[in-house]
Amino acid sequence: MSTYVIGMDGGGSHTRVALADENGKVxxxxxxxxxxxxxxxxxxxxxxxxxxEAIRIAGLEVEQIASIQAGMAGLDQPEDTVWAEALLAQTGILGRISAVNDTHIAHTAAFGGEPGIVAIGGTGSLIMGKTE
Known part of the structure; x- marks a missing residue:
């Protein structure tokens, strides 16, 4: 069986959802x-x-989604993350569901877990640095 994953980048103005297969093909x-x-x-x-809509366009069923990782604006407190993950669970995805502040996904994309500083300037503004 193929594995499909969803990545979501949700900001203050736009939410972008990409669905990919196990090879990374969107x-x-x-x-x-x-x-x-x-x-x-x-x-x-x-x-x-x-x-x-992303699941429908890909011609899949929700049961085929192995995981969703969402970076979302406004997830600044633990209760925000609880809210976001409960919202994502409403999709019917039974696999791994994870939501973090959108600054974290930007940092990971830019530095792959290594030290660095990322600044977001959009509808809102944030700066995050990692030294270790």
């Missing part, structure tokens, strides 16, 4: 409105619709 890409629940009344709807 099978679908969807863009919706922002996902910061503190600034966008449609945040939950945009996240859920974006994920469902």
């Amino acid at each position: 099978l679908s890409y969807v863009q919706k409105g922002g996902c910061n629940r503190y600034h966008d009344a449609n945040a939950e709807q945009d996240v859920l619709e974006g994920i469902a």
Whole structure:
């Protein structure tokens, strides 16, 4: 059986959802409105619709998704992460569900876990540095 994964980059203005196979080939890409629940009344709807649409465009069923990793604006406190992961669970994905602040995925993409500083300047602004 093939493994499919979803990556989501959710900012204050846009939420981008990509679905890929085990080789990293992107099978679908969807863009919706922002996902910061503190600034966008449609945040939950945009996240859920974006994920469902990405799965549909790829011609898959939700049961085929092995995991989803989401970087989302506004996940600044532990309760924000609890909210986000509960929201992602509403999609019906039974595999691994993980949500982190969008700064963390930007840092990982830029430095692959190594030390470095990343600055986000968009709808909101953040700077994150890692020394170890």
